[in-house]
Amino acid sequence: MAVSNNIIATINFIALICSIPIIFTGIWLASKPDNHCIRSLPWPIIFIGVLFLALALTGFIGAYWNKQGLLAFYLFCNAALIVTGIILLILAYIVTHPSGAYSVPGREYDEYRYMGYSEWLRDHITDPENWGSIKACLAASSVCKKMVWDSYTAPQFFASRISSLQSGCCKPPTVCGYQYVNPITWINPTNPMGDVDCILWNNDPNQLCYNCDSCKAGVLGNLRKEWKEANIILIIAVIVLICLYIIAFNAYKNTHKTGSKK
Incomplete structure (x- = not known):
């Protein structure tokens, strides 16, 4: 059980660190002269970074202190965030695909x-x-x-x-x-x-x-360009979340198998 929890705690500690660049990317976009007039642009990225941070922190606390209910909640939220991220990627692609540049x-x-x-x-x-x-x-x-x-x-x-x-x-x-x-x-x-x-x-x-x-x-051209760059961050975040979910789910399942044998 300790080994499985240590795995979950370790990967979520890494995710905790990875969430910081996502938040700072949103802040960086907001500070760019071309973007400061469009207030809505950086907030989705900052919001994703904060969710990523909160999720990783939940997983770390649940694993480190062996809170099985918190770990189950973490897995549920992780799955929900993955689905939300995929939906956002599809919508962002549909919205930003047409270009008025010539x-x-x-x-x-x-x-x-x-x-x-x-x-x-x-x-x-x-x-x-x-x-x-x-x-x-x-x-x-x-x-x-x-x-x-x-x-x-x-x-x-x-x-x-x-x-x-x-x-x-x-x-x-x-x-x-x-x-x-x-x-x-x-x-x-x-x-x-x-x-x-x-x-x-x-x-x-x-x-x-x-x-x-x-x-x-x-x-609109500027917004489209910046959102396409932001989509790269979102794609990376979704891939990381999927990897975290698979590892954490297997570790969580192993924890319950070990517990049931005792």
């Missing part, structure tokens, strides 16, 4: 089409209440302003790899035909195209293209 001739960076993203993602982020706060946050941030610090010439700017937020929110869409002055200042063409975003563009640093659909698409 290439533009003569430009190294991509531009973004709002309708290219999933309806759920569009409705969640671009809800009038959500978008109002996101837009105000973007305008107050350095996401666009820092582009001017690099003093790009036009060829250098067109050959740069700017983020989806910068591509969608800080400049007019290429189709509008605006003439480049600097990354956030453009000269209005004589015959602008009929795209609504072309009319909405404004050289005022507080407005730029924050009212454009291309800006919403840039935010």
